[in-house]
Amino acid sequence: MTVMIDGKKTASQIQSELVNKAQALKKAGLTPCLAVVLVGDDPASQVYVRNKHRAAQKIGIKTKDIHLPKETSQAELLKLITELNSDPTVHAILVQMPLPAQIDAEAMINTIAPEKDADGLNPTNIGHLFMDDPRALACTPRGIMTLLEKYQIEVAGKEVVIIGRSNLVGRPLAALMLNADATVTIAHSKTKDLKKIARQADILVVATGRAEMITKDHIKEGAVVIDVGINRLADGRLVGDVAQGDLDGYVSYLTPVPGGVGPMTIAMLMQQTLELAEKSR
Ligand SMILES: Nc1nc2c(c(=O)[nH]1)N[C@@H](CN(C=O)c1ccc(C(=O)N[C@@H](CCC(=O)O)C(=O)O)cc1)CN2
Numbered sequence: 001m002t003v004m005i006d007g008k009k010t011a012s013q014i015q016s017e018l019v020n021k022a023q024a025l026k027k028a029g030l031t032p033c034l035a036v037v038l039v040g041d042d043p044a045s046q047v048y049v050r051n052k053h054r055a056a057q058k059i060g061i062k063t064k065d066i067h068l069p070k071e072t073s074q075a076e077l078l079k080l081i082t083e084l085n086s087d088p089t090v091h092a093i094l095v096q097m098p099l100p101a102q103i104d105a106e107a108m109i110n111t112i113a114p115e116k117d118a119d120g121l122n123p124t125n126i127g128h129l130f131m132d133d134p135r136a137l138a139c140t141p142r143g144i145m146t147l148l149e150k151y152q153i154e155v156a157g158k159e160v161v162i163i164g165r166s167n168l169v170g171r172p173l174a175a176l177m178l179n180a181d182a183t184v185t186i187a188h189s190k191t192k193d194l195k196k197i198a199r200q201a202d203i204l205v206v207a208t209g210r211a212e213m214i215t216k217d218h219i220k221e222g223a224v225v226i227d228v229g230i231n232r233l234a235d236g237r238l239v240g241d242v243a244q245g246d247l248d249g250y251v252s253y254l255t256p257v258p259g260g261v262g263p264m265t266i267a268m269l270m271q272q273t274l275e276l277a278e279k280s281r
């Protein structure tokens with residue numbers, strides 16, 4: 001039997017639990033505030049940003065909604081971030097990605113103060129994570145670890161294969177898995193014999209951004225499969241990076257798309273905003 005991991009339900013439970021935490025901070029005179037910066041008009045980004053504001057509002061987290069035109073220069077964005085860094089009413093800053101081509105994402109991430117880094121992607125925070133001294137964490141990887149914990153899926157001693165080496169998912173997730181005592185392999189577009197490597201996994205995490213590229217023959221029977229992909233097909237369907245159609249009864253656990261890892265990203269962002277607000281005192 002395959003257990004479908006319900007990320008939507010788990011995220012919504014976590015978000016309900018955060019209401020009390022936000023209230024306690026407010027009682028103590030601190031109104032947690034997340035600044036969400038969107039540059040340009042990417043339709044998917046607009047949806048994600050709107051969902052972040054909605055989730056924050058439900059929890060009692062104040063947000064600053066900053067929407068900049070798509071022509072915004074890198075210097076203008078960095079100046080805004082610097083102002084938010086020194087604004088004592090703002091506890092967490094997030095710049096929605098992807099950014100327009102004229103802006104270097106690395107320069108943006110480098111400018112966010114590590115103690116206000118809602119996404120946990122600043123090199124200081126990534127460095128602490130790799131030294132097993134975690135501060136702010138990348139939200140999607142943290143969401144994956146939280147799902148595994150909630151479903152009581154043991155990580156220590158397991159063979160974990162992560163397909164995808166992005167700064168947003170693959171790399172920080174590898175560090176989290178290593179800190180949790182897994183044996184970690186990161187595979188990517190240059191990996192030779194991907195099927196052989198992937199089939200070694202007790203826990204296979206797929207974050208390639210390529211619709212349904214990982215199929216049953218990449219997967220060991222009984223494995224846990226975490227599908228991070230969100231791909232919109234021409235016919236409007238939303239699918240993951242894993243062809244999930246014939247996995248029922250073959251894998252032990254599977255995250256659906258939609259409703260798996262995606263919603264956890266926003267729940268973790270909310271949790272992290274409250275943690276950063278708390279630490280600011
Ligand atoms: N600064 C950041 N930019 C981006 C991040 C990020 O963590 N920080 N991640 C993604 C986008 N993202 C959040 O920003 C995100 C993507 C998807 C979901 C989600 O809940 N997806 C749903 C399906 C939604 C749909 O119908 O399209 C699901 O999987 O069920 C939440 C957040 C890139 N940019």
Ligand SMILES: [Mg+2]
Nearest residue numbers: 132179180181
């Ligand atoms: Mg440890």
